[in-house]
Amino acid sequence: MPTQTKPMFKVSDQPILVMLVALPLVAWGLERLVESAQPDLRLMGSVSSVADSLSSMGQRTPDVVVVDLDGEQGAESLGLLHSKTSARILAVTGSPHEVLHDEAVIAGARGVVNKRDVDAAQNLLKAIEKVHRGEIWIDRNATSRIFLELVRRRSSQVQHPEKQKIASLTRRELQALTTLASDPGSSSREVAEKLFISENTLRNHVTSIYSKLGLANRVDLYAFAQRNGLT
CATH class of the missing domain: 3.40.50.2300 (Response regulator)
Known part of the structure; x- marks a missing residue:
C-alpha cells in the first residue's frame, strides 16, 4: 500500500x-x-x-x-x-x-x-x-450479501435453539469446533497445527465456543457436534 x-x-x-x-x-x-x-x-x-x-x-x-x-x-x-x-x-x-x-x-x-x-x-x-x-x-453487492446472511441466521434461530447457537460462531470458531470434534483424542497443539494457528489463539477460540454454545468441557463439545452433524 x-x-x-x-x-x-x-x-x-x-x-x-x-x-x-x-x-x-x-x-x-x-x-x-x-x-x-x-x-x-x-x-x-x-x-x-x-x-x-x-x-x-x-x-x-x-x-x-x-x-x-x-x-x-x-x-x-x-x-x-x-x-x-x-x-x-x-x-x-x-x-x-x-x-x-x-x-x-x-x-x-x-x-x-x-x-x-x-x-x-x-x-x-x-x-x-x-x-x-x-x-x-461497502458496495451494493456486499450490502445484498450481508442482508441475506443476516436473514439466514435469523431463520436458523427460529428453527432450532442449537442452530441459533451454531450461527453465532465465527467461521474460524466453527472450523475449530469441527476439528476438535473430529478427533477427540488430539492435543491442543495438534489441533492448532491443523488449523495453522497458535495454541493461544486456539484457546481463545475454545473459550468463545464454550461461552456461545453453553458448554463446559471438550466432552460436551463432542456431544454437541455429534448431535448437529459437525464431526
Missing part, C-alpha cells in the same frame, strides 16, 4: 483520531499513510492486537480504529472491539474472499478496504472520513 498519498478532503476543524491495529510491518506502512494526511487525520497509536488497543485507549477513545484482518486476530476480534468501544471500526485486508469481508461488517466494522486495490491508499483515507461521519464503506 502506498504511503505518500495526500487526502482529497477536508473533514473538519478537528482532526480525526485514528488508532491502528496491525502487525508491525503492516502498521509501519499504515502509520506513514495516516501521517501523510495531517492535519485532517492524527495518529493516536498503533498496536498489534485488539486486546492491546482496548487496554491502550485509557481515557481517550479514538474516532476510528483501523484493523488489519490479515493479522492473527481475524474478523472475529471485531465483535469484541465493537462491544467495548464507541469508536468506528474500519477493516483492511489483502484477502479477496467476500466471506471474510462480510463477516467483518456483521461483526461491527463500518467497511472493508482491500489492500490489493490499485487506489487502496486513497480509498483508505476516504473510508476513514466516511465512517467517521457515520457512513459505511
Whole structure:
C-alpha cells in the first residue's frame, strides 16, 4: 500500500483520531499513510492486537480504529472491539474472499478496504472520513450479501435453539469446533497445527465456543457436534 498519498478532503476543524491495529510491518506502512494526511487525520497509536488497543485507549477513545484482518486476530476480534468501544471500526485486508469481508461488517466494522486495490491508499483515507461521519464503506453487492446472511441466521434461530447457537460462531470458531470434534483424542497443539494457528489463539477460540454454545468441557463439545452433524 502506498504511503505518500495526500487526502482529497477536508473533514473538519478537528482532526480525526485514528488508532491502528496491525502487525508491525503492516502498521509501519499504515502509520506513514495516516501521517501523510495531517492535519485532517492524527495518529493516536498503533498496536498489534485488539486486546492491546482496548487496554491502550485509557481515557481517550479514538474516532476510528483501523484493523488489519490479515493479522492473527481475524474478523472475529471485531465483535469484541465493537462491544467495548464507541469508536468506528474500519477493516483492511489483502484477502479477496467476500466471506471474510462480510463477516467483518456483521461483526461491527463500518467497511472493508482491500489492500490489493490499485487506489487502496486513497480509498483508505476516504473510508476513514466516511465512517467517521457515520457512513459505511461497502458496495451494493456486499450490502445484498450481508442482508441475506443476516436473514439466514435469523431463520436458523427460529428453527432450532442449537442452530441459533451454531450461527453465532465465527467461521474460524466453527472450523475449530469441527476439528476438535473430529478427533477427540488430539492435543491442543495438534489441533492448532491443523488449523495453522497458535495454541493461544486456539484457546481463545475454545473459550468463545464454550461461552456461545453453553458448554463446559471438550466432552460436551463432542456431544454437541455429534448431535448437529459437525464431526
